[in-house]
Amino acid sequence: MVREEDENRLLYYRTLFSQYLVDMYAKIETERLNYIRYNQAYLRADSYVHLKDAIGRQDTDITQLGNRVVLPSSFTGSPRYMHERTQDATTYVRHYGRPDLFITFTCNPQWKDIADALLPGQKPHDRHDIIARVFHLKVKAIMSLLTKGNLFGKVRCFMYSVEWQKRGLPHIHILLWLEQRISAINIDNVICAEIPDPQKDPILYKIIKTNMIHGPCGNLRKSPYMKGGCCSKKYPRILLKETQTGDDGYPKYRRRAPADGGFTVEIHGVTLDNRWVVPYNPVLSRTFAAHINIEYCNSVKSIKYIYKYVNKGSNQASFGLENDNDEVKLYESGRYISSSEAVWRILAFPIHERFPAVFHLAVHLENGQRVYFNPNDFNNVTEKVNNPQKTTLLAFFDLCKTDNFAKTLLYVEVPSYYVWKSTKFERRKRGNNVDGWPGVKKDQALGRVYIVHPNNAECYYLRLLLHQVRGPTSFSDLKTIDGVVYPTYQSSCKSLGLLEDDKQWNATMEEAALTDSPFKLRDLLSEDIKRQVQSECQDSVQIMNEVYNKCLSSIEDTVLSLGAQCLEYYGLPQPERREEVIQNREISYDTLLLAQVVSNNESLLNTEQYQIYNQVLDSIENGTGQVFFLDAPGGTGKTFLLKLLLARVRKNGGIALAVASSGIAATLLDGGKTAHSAFKLPLNLMRVETPLCNISK
Template structure:
């Protein structure tokens, strides 16, 4: 609650007007008073209750000297003493809250060495918008020993903490394929587990159960006394259920566990296979009649009248088949297998996306096709390709391959001209299939700048390598797409005009690069000290040797000054919502991992502008994916140069307003 004196209503000598905002509440203090201080408020019910009347009288008498000594007792026959004594007895008899404080007193007296916490939990049985006198049944008190609770919590956290190197999770199909390929060591498989979503009170637990700061604000409203409860339902593609394992295990032992197929989603389809009555229920309706038994991994029929609502976990549209499976599960009833899930009106479709189209759950992208064709009348083919890439990255298209097929001529008009500019040849002749693959390659390059690839888009055609001289990993090829001789000339020119301090920085970083030891540096300098010039010289020096350099910055504007600059979030796939346990969204084994292993130098400009959780997330990720494993070295042993100006950070002024800070 906040409040202030409102002088607009009464600015004279009369009583002032105090305007309140928010909800009125009382912050309770410790159950015991501080040393050499008298008890007050709720402490009066618990501490030194043999002299409680004197304590209460002293707490309200500012003229008496405050002391914890009781050498001089109050007159037990005075009117004040008798009045307070009678009120105490009355409250002890009728007030349910006072009874809970007395119970805490008794427990404290019997366990004087223990730390006691009193927690009052109110349940509302009447109208929440109207004040009603509390009853004993509406107030429950939890008194528990803090030491015992913290011991249990510490053990749970220690188990997760000390098992970080030994707990991994991976899809079952990946493990099965590794077994077929003869892989026995599970160390390089899957991702690390930081704090699982099953840890009560953890950040992932709160997010999974829809509990964040916004929802906690709603606890004062009557809606939180309603039913039914909501149950989160998991699902997965065929053979894609997640398996938790220890890297020291053999892969064959992991995939042969008897509980490998015991997932909530598979158990639902199994229940449909032998029980015809439940086939009229969709997945989200299933918890209204059945309860998931976590210990036995089976669905059992609900025995109580209380019903639970099912909610399927959120999935991003970029997740491809998983996203369309989620759409399908909200409509389909009673499937017994994955093939049944893809069946619509007796036709088995190849993908869940096609099945969604058959049910009319997706649009046909016709409006986007018309938009690209209209744009082709006044814009270049390069612009049309950029528009197509923008629609892909914004998840606007349901079938990107269909849109590309319908608008191919709009994307390919200038391909020959662009190719002539690239190779310096006039009058270039290309076959139609070559133009087709060149068009795809230009779209691929635009997607790579956005952190995507044609390989990540379902059913999209890929360019043929015999028409374009590219390596398999287009991310690495894009970073190596420089002329070494031109860069060497540029490097010599830039190096020749470095001043003494800049040369010293250049020599230190290049020495670490040549020795391949890795190191972390910070270049501090205010605006105008030519930090960007140092970045440009280092980049030219290393790229001229055929090595990969990352130039990243904390903001998009700062990247414009860097050679092939990218934001740190884009380059390292840093999540937008970070916490102290976050990891970058990079899957082991993909092209991004290969690119990060290839990088020889990382330049991170405007570093002080970012939260420390960003650097911690990148550090944890690089330690996991950089080969050979360098878990004991920061950032996986990579050479990183941070830069920035701490003078640009606004000072922290406690309780300061905008004018104080700026």
């Protein structure tokens, strides 16, 4: 009885200690997040040109400008931080090609270093602080063996990320780029997926048996890896006499059957062969006596998967419906912290390492650089307008005006030869000398220009030019090709042959002219507009000009309703509007027709529909901002009620957005749109850093 009480007491103290560690780090992280929340609550960001224009207008509310900045990429582990690490990894691929090896190194709680540090009666899971310290030393040892010991050859660059299993054990994912690439015929010299000979190498045999055998799972034994009746890790693998490469994924390593000289091992009373072996390297396994999975990267598919896997960040699970764009709250919600991770972060051990360094380079249109300001401090805003901070792009232009060597470089190459000093680039003082350029040295640092979405058309083409034009001295210089100054960055890209031509659009229009009506293809053709104009004008030249202009106006109306951008933004001619105003789709309904619809259909509502109808209208008229959920069986009049509500609001000049989750459902409502189109939602809400509507102030 006493012994059982002692065990219960020990279990209680173990749980208490683990919870104490988690609580301690949770408080530390909360304080860091609170600093960001309360010290940047009023910090906003906007383009310099917008801020400058706003200051010039006296009726502008500065507090409504720009977007709030809440959780920056400088916060370790934030979505932006992880996204930047992923982009940095792609920078290595651009310079050095695909990585050679992907290594996963997991902590072994049975290490002698851990056992010797435990107090009598303690288990490894009682001392997460010891596990963290020992594993940190092991990580330094394995990285030293790989990068300084050149186990697989001289390392060109590397990166690794630390993660934690649900049961608490830390592990790291390592990517290695080697100067001398591993060829397909040499894979077997580096990676093994077979059980060692128990007679010739009993030590390695025991290590592999303990750490590198998967399962067994499936019909042999229950396992958490089983999903849908199959092993999610794709074990058992097929037996092969020779290693095979070429598939879009990892190679199929040599796994010889017992009849071909392979060995077996017995685990949990089950005899297993080489089909169950996790790929390993004999030297690493013998040195560290732990689970060290090593894979050969030989395809684009595996590279993309690895980058996302290495930089996926901490586990989170939460769901909410709020009108509060609080990125700190989004990050904190559902944050899972194990006691092992808590110790690691408290001790300030790194969770990411990489070499060489990647320097981030800004990209923006002229006067479009990002400006951070405090809207509650007018002096601060004025100072930002009068003395905007120098960006790396503007500094690059200035450098090319005075430095002859810089004129030979692309924007992305600058960090290899120059260091950033607050507001300007200066030549490096360390590194290898550059032939023919006295005083110029090259280091291993790499540059990466921030990505730009193609929707931001001109900035996207500007970025494209920065990767093609050497030594530009200004924005205008980028648009000058062979002495010709082009009006847009897009036209400059076309002159350099960087963009496709319009043959596919011409073919589309030719096909549409034969198969579809002009009304349905307003975005492509203008025959119906031509017919309307001909009845009003007899001058053939004036007719075509008018047709051309009206067609552009019609296209722009549609584009504005979808993306809120004029045709000029997409590189198309801007129509002449004269005295007409651009139609807002949400207030351009026929109010007389809608009034008749309401008058004819209100009397058709049944008792329950009428009750709902009145409640919704009452909420709209009083501005209470309520949310209603309408649920009823199919065919009972839900769509009829919704269409009547839309007509009632619109007939009085109000704006009613008809939004549905799918295109089919949207077609049932007058003026219906999908939620993704109306609110600029990300297409995949589960795979985006911050799933928020992309609508700025």
